[in-house]
Amino acid sequence: MRIDVVTIFPEYLEPLNVSLVGKARARGLLDVRVHDLRCWTHDKHHTVDDTPYGGGPGMVMKPEPWGEALDEVLGSAAADAAPPVLIVPTPSGRPFDQELAVELSARPWLVFTPARYEGIDRRVIEEYYEHVDVREVSVGDYVLAGGEAPVLVMVEAIARLVPGVLGNAESHRDDSFAAGAMADLLEGPVYTKPPEWRGRGIPEVLLSGHHGRIARWRRDQALARTSANRPDLIARCDPAALDKHDRAT
Numbered sequence: 001m002r003i004d005v006v007t008i009f010p011e012y013l014e015p016l017n018v019s020l021v022g023k024a025r026a027r028g029l030l031d032v033r034v035h036d037l038r039c040w041t042h043d044k045h046h047t048v049d050d051t052p053y054g055g056g057p058g059m060v061m062k063p064e065p066w067g068e069a070l071d072e073v074l075g076s077a078a079a080d081a082a083p084p085v086l087i088v089p090t091p092s093g094r095p096f097d098q099e100l101a102v103e104l105s106a107r108p109w110l111v112f113t114p115a116r117y118e119g120i121d122r123r124v125i126e127e128y129y130e131h132v133d134v135r136e137v138s139v140g141d142y143v144l145a146g147g148e149a150p151v152l153v154m155v156e157a158i159a160r161l162v163p164g165v166l167g168n169a170e171s172h173r174d175d176s177f178a179a180g181a182m183a184d185l186l187e188g189p190v191y192t193k194p195p196e197w198r199g200r201g202i203p204e205v206l207l208s209g210h211h212g213r214i215a216r217w218r219r220d221q222a223l224a225r226t227s228a229n230r231p232d233l234i235a236r237c238d239p240a241a242l243d244k245h246d247r248a249t
């Protein structure tokens, strides 16, 4: 998978050099390229913003640098390369969730356009809707100062689903929100050695070696945590799938 990020803060994307994504890059599973938008400015101040038409607070990112940058990035692929998905982080976008992460993890090329200020001149987004698959996406119902942190979140969520990135031991099979009977359920509690810590022990079932009972206990814990913290997700669970899970354990 190729991932391009165009930003005025390339240093904000340094975390993509470490841990899961960094290791995947070193192994050649991910080709991540971060571009400084100011490389496509032509004035001595490298201007990327201007005052908003219609007035109002803040500044708006100018269309020209974005147009030149995206034309070059999108035009840099081989003639037979699959077209990219252009992902625009914005508080007004569709919610980013595990389903979208799974969909995007199957695409060969993603281009992220994290903005700053009050966002990008709308004409840029409209221009590229005519050429590529554009997704305007929000990482949550709160307002950040820019799109770079959302890019870090989305790249990690997507990259871990790319075949080979997670080792078998780290399988995402039992992830929260993973498809199947555990879909839309939050993960339950986890424990490790020592067997006692500050007078607190381990749930006996986890020491029993009975895999069926352990699986059921974990499902019950997931249901309890989901009911407590995300009752909205319980409504989305497929009772038939949950029953099938019970039968399988």
Ligand SMILES: CN1CCC[C@H](Cn2ccc3ccc(-c4n[nH]c(N)c4C#N)cc32)C1
Binding pocket: 089, 090, 091, 114, 115, 116, 117, 118, 119, 137, 138, 139, 140, 141, 142, 143, 144, 145, 146, 147, 148, 150
């Ligand atoms: C007051 N204004 C309102 C419009 C946005 C301005 C800051 N900003 C500029 C670019 C940009 C990109 C994403 C996000 C963002 N915020 N919250 C989320 N879930 C996001 C996502 N994805 C925020 C952003 C602040």
